[in-house]
Amino acid sequence: MKIGLAGLRYSGKTSLFKLLTGSNVSYEKSGVNIGTARVPDKRIDALAEIYQPEKITYAALELADIPGIDLNKNRSFFADIRKVDLLLVVLRDFADDIHPNPLETNDYRRDLGIIKDELLLQDMVVTEKRLESLAGQLKKQGCKELQLEYEVLRRAAELLNQGEFLAKMELSGAEEKIMRNHGFFTRKALLPIINTDEDKITAEYDWPAFSLQVEAEIAALPEQDREEYCRLLGVSEPALDRIVRAVYRQAGLISFFTVGKDEVRAWTIVQGTTAKAAAGKIHSDLEKGFIRAEVCAYEDFIKCRDMSIAKNDNKVRLESKDYIVQDGDMLNIRFNV
Ligand SMILES: Nc1nc2c(ncn2[C@@H]2O[C@H](COP(=O)(O)OP(=O)(O)OP(=O)(O)O)[C@@H](O)[C@H]2O)c(=O)[nH]1
Ligand SMILES: [Mg+2]
Incomplete structure (x- = not known):
């Protein structure tokens, strides 16, 4: 599943890509930038706090930052879009005289209309x-x-x-x-998002809105100060966290978890994946030798924070290979090779 950042020139795609992936690509590069963005998940944070693992792995999204659509018909734009599954259309509602909107004025509904056409x-x-x-x-x-x-x-x-x-x-x-x-x-999923000015981040928009400048400020802060800063801004969390989760959902993706002292990890599957196929995500041996999956819903686990207590409370189920894995399921695969 590949997510493409698309839009008119200077809407902030590359800036957004840099923030989401933490990579340091050039704004002026003419080709596509490829990278991965972490999918923030408070459940993984909570599980990591309990298990204190050596490694924490979040779900990730594969991103492609596509050069702006050229209104003089740059064909490569479409070749690049052909390769992605979901289009995150970055629309602009911020003022910047140095990099003006290619259509001179800001009108994000008009811009979306142009892209759709x-x-x-x-x-x-x-x-x-x-x-x-x-x-x-x-x-x-x-x-x-x-x-x-x-x-x-x-x-x-x-x-x-x-x-x-x-x-x-x-x-x-x-x-x-x-x-x-x-x-x-036009069969690809499409999610418009709006890059706006700092003083408009709480304004009512038709689609999720964020300010790259604000998001960059938040990202530059130490982790423990971010919540407080968001509160000062009048928002509950960084907009990008919300947006990335919305993309994940719209792409039909969900996460299941595996936990242990070595690693707490979120695994990405498409909705409707069976336990056997999910096991195969972890390792092909687990799929081949699949016997049963021990499953505990995160919400049940987090009430007692201990798997043996959850077991005693009958919150851990034994599921067979055709069980459809649900978002937030914690899995332990029993297998035999
Ligand atoms: N003031 C302001 N400037 C921004 C914002 N977002 C991006 N910019 C600036 O606008 C310029 C263009 O941003 P990019 O991220 O390169 O835009 P892009 O969509 O990748 O542009 P193309 O790749 O040319 O289509 C950069 O100089 C950014 O610093 C914003 O929210 N506010
Ligand atoms: Mg760019």
Whole structure:
């Protein structure tokens, strides 16, 4: 699962990328920056406090910082976007005369509209081209698969012509596969966020808002001072923590935990993953030799803060390979190789 930071020029994508990944890339680099962002999780903090492990591992998101969309049609922008699964669209509502909004004034709804239109247009071009070539092929020979592709793309073209995103389409398994092969932009999840001025961080916006300057100030503080500073600003936590968790959720990702003296760790899985497949995330041997998963929900565990007490209280279940792992499950895999 790859998350792309996209938007118009000078909306603050690279600044945001640097903050989220802690990397020190150049603002002026023309290509894509790749890095990982830690997913903050108070539950991991609490588990680490209990187990005092040698190592603490948070969940992570893979980020790609994509150069700003060029209104004079920079094609590479779209090639880069093709590779990501979710678009975090950074919209700008801050003033900066040195790096002005490429459209001169700030209007984040307008900017989002422009970006959406560009994505839609690209999908239209792909659809029309493919439909044309399919029509030619189908004239020569009828083939069930090509016929299905033709029909599903016809439906897609109709939606796009009405200005609708393809994410709206309901598809059968076979249709979904066809659509996935085309890597359509408007089927990707899209989450707008707004980079605003310091004095507007508590303003009402349609989407999550943050101020890069404020976030940078918070990040520069020692860990123990951050909460107090947030309180002074009138916010409950750094906006970036909230945003990263929102991205994680929107991408359909959840975390399960493993705990011990050596490591307290969050593992990332997509919603709907079975216990056996989750075990495979930890190690392929655990998946191959899977017997049972001992499962305790974090909320149950944290009430007693001790696994043997949780066991005595019947809060630890034995689940089989088809159990669907839930967010916050603490797992211990029984296996045999
Ligand atoms: N005043 C102010 N300046 C900001 C803020 N966010 C970013 N900037 C400045 O705006 C300039 C552009 O920011 P970048 O992070 O490079 O923007 P970008 O979206 O990566 O731009 P492109 O890659 O060119 O599309 C930088 O000089 C930043 O310091 C902000 O919240 N407030
Ligand atoms: Mg940039």
